Amino acid sequence: MLVVPITAGPRAAIPHLATIGLTLLAFLSASSAVYVLNDLRDCEADRLHPVKRLRPLASGRVSVRGALAVLTALLLATVGLLIAVPPLGALVLGGYVVMNIWYTLALKHQPLVDVSVVAAGFVLRVLAGALAAGLTIQPLLLICVYCASVALSLGKRRHELAGLKVTGEKHRPALSAYTVPFLDHMVVLNLVAALICYVATMWQLNAPYGKVGAALSFPFAAFHVTRYLQMLIVERSGGDPVEDLMRDRQMRLNLGLWTAVLASTFLASSL
Incomplete structure (x- = not known):
């Protein structure tokens, strides 16, 4: 997500590659620390989940002491990288860390707030990428990322609610406030909003893609x-959007063609 805004201005980002790299490392370190903290916090609940029970902590392959050592190292690395990135980027990263710690400790149990915070985390990554690359921030792009992230998070909640009839609420208490029909409506609503914002963002980017790129990439x-x-909804997957993308041939082919169209319009505008 952090490199998404660079596609809006690839040439302008070249002088800032070192800053982009440091920011990327900082977010990787921070997000890894958050994941370790989350696993420490939810170790017992994860043992009730048919998939998450296989995680290192929940399965017992990694001890609590070992996880705490890794968490400490990641936090120290994050602090060190915070010093190296520009002030605004450091502020965004600091906000990302604080928000995710709050999420792990309390907000993840609040219906709708949980998915909103997850989506806000992805927005902060995109924002940090734009700041690191010295690019103008596109508000519609941030809205697009937010809506798409909310949709994917709600999709994961739907997958859990539909598949974990016995242990679902014990594993994630916020599920008790959702129903499958409600989640279906909310996923569609947010995906439509994301699609509209995507087209509007592309339409605004006269360079490097332009209106032709918006029209050609929409399908x-x-x-x-x-x-x-x-x-x-039909195949009852959606528990892991990244895994779904990697295993589904149609989505892989579509993503390849989508990328090729954007690359072609960029190259055509450069001639």
Whole structure:
């Protein structure tokens, strides 16, 4: 997510590659620390989950002491990288860490707030990428990322609610406030909003893609959204969007063609 805004201005980002790299490392370190903290916090609950019980801590392959040592090392690395990145980037990263710690300790149990915080985390990554690359921040791009992230998070909640009839609420208490029909409506609403914001963002980028890029890439964006909904509602997947993308041939092919269209319009505008 952090490199997403760079696609809006690849040439302008070249002089800032070192800063982009440091910011990327800082977010990788911070997000890894958050994941370790989350696993420490939810170790017992994860043992009730058919998939998460296989995680290192929940399965017992890694001890609590070992996890605490890794967490300490990651936090120290994050602090060191905070000093190296620009002030605004450090502020965004600091906000990301504080928000995710709050999420792990309390907010993840608040319905709707939980998915909103997860989505805000992805928005902060995109914002940090734009700041590191010295690019103008596109508000519609941030809204697009937010809505898409909310949709994917709600999709994961739907997958858990539909598949974990016995242990679901024990594993994630916030699930008790959701129903499958409600989540279906909210996923569709947010994906449509994300699609509209994507097209509007592309339309505003006269360079390097322009309106032709927006028009040509729209069918691929729409297909991606439609295929995800089919997998979520009809095929009852959606528990891991990244895994779904990697294993689904249609989505991989569509993503490849989508990327090729954007690259072609960028190259054509450069001639």
